[in-house]
Amino acid sequence: MPTTAEAAAVQRALVELQRCLVDLRERYGDVPPVRRLVNDADRLDIDLAEVLGLPASAGRTRAGAAARGEVVEVPSGTDDDATLWTAEDDEGVGGFHSTP
Template sequence: MTSSEIVALRRALGQLRQCVGGLRARYGDVAAVQRLANDVERMDIDATELVDLDRTPRQREAPRVEREVVVVPDTPYDPEFWHDADDEGLGGYRSHRT
């Protein structure tokens, strides 16, 4: 971010903070006003983090790791696979024994 962008962002956040203060004076400390105040605070924190990122040297990206793809077949399982398994669905315990 350039210094002019930082100044513009800080000015906009200050204006938002004033607007939220006006809303709080008009409507009180209702949930909607609290959320707006929290949003402005979060944006201020995020802006500070961006400024800090510009001040610190950039680290190289971590190397990408190839991930193994596991193919799960869509064919039905052998019924013996579920032998003696509990049914955890609706209706409680039900044995699969025949």
């Protein structure tokens, strides 16, 4: 298992890599090779968290994706679990609840 200093060095390198990837995206656009590099960096972040025994970092990388201005697409045509939205209000529309 890596030492704290090793882990910190890898984390700093990943942050710098992600910063550089933002610059690449700005220069070359959202092209497949740049998207693959971003995905690879996210994968490295997830794997490092696993090696260190930290909680899954998928949420952290997705948050990083949003911070970098990436659009995280949700495929259409997938069936949503309707129970996820039970008792939820539409933002800006106001509350409405159906009674069973």
